[in-house]
Amino acid sequence: MYELSKLEILNYLNGHNDDELFELADQTRKYIFGNEIFIRAIVEFSNVCNKKCFYCGLRAPNSKINRYRLDLPTILEAAETAASNGARTIVLQSGDDFSYTKKQIGELVTELKNRYDVAVTLSVGDRGLDEYAYWAQCGADRCLIKLETSNPELYEKIRSGESFEARLHRIKSLRDMGYEIGSGIIVGLPGSNIKDILQDLLFLTDLKLDMIAAGPFIPHPDTPFAECAAGDLLLSYRVTALLRILNPGANIPATSALDSFDSRGRELGLGRGCNVIMPSVTPSAHRADYNIYPGKNSVAIDVSDSLFQTENMIRNLNFIPSSSKGFSRRSKNVQ
Template sequence: MVSLASDELIYYLNGGDDEELFSLADSVRGNVFGREVYLRAIVEFSNVCNKKCNYCGLRAPNSNINRYRMDVDSIVASACQAAEAGARTIVLQSGDDFSYSTLQIEEIIRRIKDSYDVAVTLSLGDRSIGEYEHWFNCGADRCLIKLETTAPDIYAKIRCGEKFHDRITLLRSVQEIGYEVGSGIIVGLPDYSVEQLADDLIFLAGLELDMIAAGPFVPHPETPFSSSTEGDINLSFRFTALARLLSPFSNIPATSALDSFDPEGRAKGLLRGCNVIMPSVTPVARRGDYNIYPGKNSISVDVTDTISRAEELIRSLDFVPSATKGSVRRMNNVE
């Protein structure tokens, strides 16, 4: 772990020395992960959401969206197709959609795990602690609880009055259950300062997360933030590079939002400290409707081609698509 004070973080976030920062991040990534890049296949099985978050295109008040829910068989089929194509981690992701019962999610987890030797990650939002514990006991391995900001006042603003304390309580509870836990923030939210981003980095490092995600803010036209200035991709690269220095063992994805700014965005992210990519394997007919931000899931090819393209990207950078599930390497030492 590299020790960086707040003023040093701000220096790098402001572009003080990108060449040095990105080189350091790439070196640390290489020391921990070698040439391996992990591939997480995401099944976005429902875009129905009961939340009103001001930044997200899936927000409940948005009536200009084609809502969908996949049934259990379709979810399992998509996951198994991805596993058959080579994915070793399946991410089950939805809006906050409580129409899926505890037992339905259990069935999905068990059927995937019974069919393939893969890790299953849950990204289901504010479900109860009891449900998350039950699903862990059914075989779920990982859990994503995004924060989007670590400032309680900004959290309340962007999530329409919800409490940051409640979200952190959920995150820490799933850690205690035994999940590998991921979280992260959005870089470039309206009225956000570089100083707050430095605070985010320090806060996230203190959580000892197994995954840290950060992508640039992309305004969605059907949200209250529609006219806000979009995020800065270079600031996003700097954030994830600094996250790599502060949390060397954490898995850090090059997010799909990067490609909304630059066709080579994810590739550049992998060369600047990231070690994960997360392609969508949602059925093509539904993929474009999981429209959190404009440009997400803009490429619609079948599951096999999706995985193949992801592996080609990894190899084109002289990296190796990992054949492992990509569990955290926290116990390793960086030389």
């Protein structure tokens, strides 16, 4: 595997040789994963959130959004349709919505694990560590806990005074419980610069994460960052390519934010080091309401169609839709 100095990373971030960077990232992905692309089916079961993050359309003060909560049978139906159509990872995602009890989420995890041969990922925010421990006992395999930035001061600003150290403690605690951990950043956040992104890359690599996501900043009209400039799409590709080189065995998704800039955004991401696609399988009546940023889930299609289109895209790029659960390769000592 390749080793990069800080100066080399900075040069790549500044676009000194994109062709070389993307080729190195693609070679690294292929060496570890072959041509397999992992599919994570996401059920976004609630867009209610108690947070006030400056960048997110789900923020609690946003009164313009159409709020929804799915009941447990509806959540299970969407997840089971995805599983029966070949998805081997189900992601249960919501805003920080505490109306769902520990036992209810545990019931969802247990039912999915009992009925299907799937991995279950939780992306439900700052719930109690005791709750996460219970869900691990129910069979949950992975957690997504985004940082968005490794700069503590910027983190506090964009998340309305929340503690970066508390978030980091949560990540480390969940890892100690046995979860695979995913985190990541937003590229081009207002107030960040190229040196911050360099630090983000080094920080995320030091965390030895199982999954790392990096997508471009997209200003949402109903947030304090509405008038800020969007992130740079090409810079976002450079970041994910560098993450692949620095973290060969981590799962790195081609995020849906890429498609908000370019209809072929995720396709390009797969050719530049990414190995995961995460289609939404939220019921079509509510999918567009999970509006973190403009353009997300803008097309309402059925669960089976969403997975079918994803698999077709993968095949058309001469990749292979994986039939595995897609666990991290870090545990296999590939780093």
